[in-house]
Amino acid sequence: MTGIEFFWASGKLFEMSAKDDLKEMLLAKSVRTGDFTLASGAKSDLYVDCRVTAMDNRGSKWIGECGWELVREKIVAEGLEVDAIGGMTMGADPISLVVGMASADHERALQVFTVRKEPKGHGRGKQIEGNFKEGDKVVVVDDVITTGGSTLKAIEAIRAAGGEVVFCLVLVDREEGGRPAIEGDGVPVVSIFTRSELLGS
Numbered sequence: 001m002t003g004i005e006f007f008w009a010s011g012k013l014f015e016m017s018a019k020d021d022l023k024e025m026l027l028a029k030s031v032r033t034g035d036f037t038l039a040s041g042a043k044s045d046l047y048v049d050c051r052v053t054a055m056d057n058r059g060s061k062w063i064g065e066c067g068w069e070l071v072r073e074k075i076v077a078e079g080l081e082v083d084a085i086g087g088m089t090m091g092a093d094p095i096s097l098v099v100g101m102a103s104a105d106h107e108r109a110l111q112v113f114t115v116r117k118e119p120k121g122h123g124r125g126k127q128i129e130g131n132f133k134e135g136d137k138v139v140v141v142d143d144v145i146t147t148g149g150s151t152l153k154a155i156e157a158i159r160a161a162g163g164e165v166v167f168c169l170v171l172v173d174r175e176e177g178g179r180p181a182i183e184g185d186g187v188p189v190v191s192i193f194t195r196s197e198l199l200g201s
Contacts (some may be wrong), residue, residue, distance in 0.1 A: 064098030134162030145178030
């Protein structure tokens with residue numbers, strides 16, 4: 001379970017979980033509403049920069065706790081075999097690392113890797129760096145999914161390198177078509193937050 005903290009307000013003792021804390025930080029630091037043009041060129045009323053939360057010392061701790069709880073629950077509930085966790089650099093990198101760290105003392109601990117946007121132009125020309133090998137069963141990670149495009153590119157690279165993508169972990173699902181696109185490619189998606197959960201709409 002995620003860590004529980006307690007605080008006093010109006011003479012009463014309240015519980016706050018890591019997920020509550022993480023939600024507050026995302027809303028304060030990462031989420032903006034307005035009129036935005038996204039990397040895909042699409043227009044949206046929501047902008048989410050998860051990096052400032054994922055690279056915050058407390059935010060990263062909460063992401064690790066919440067992310068590992070979600071991943072562990074799915075692995076145990078469905079009897080899945082998973083070796084490693086990672087995704088497309090750089091949005092996935094801090095999330096993959098802290099979830100891997102949170103798993104370290106568990107019997108199903110996960111190694112961590114990263115997927116380059118393009119294969120390296122020198123050396124061994126690898127596109128996947130870190131603790132990944134052919135035959136590994138992995139969780140693919142993204143910080144935010146909108147159309148699902150970057151996640152699908154990571155999935156393609158992992159499969160091309162001989163890996164099997166078991167499911168996808170995302171910090172924020174914007175609920176703009178990404179989840180069905182990824183699941184349409186045979187990869188289930190679990191999210192720490194959806195747009196609805198963050199904004200109540």
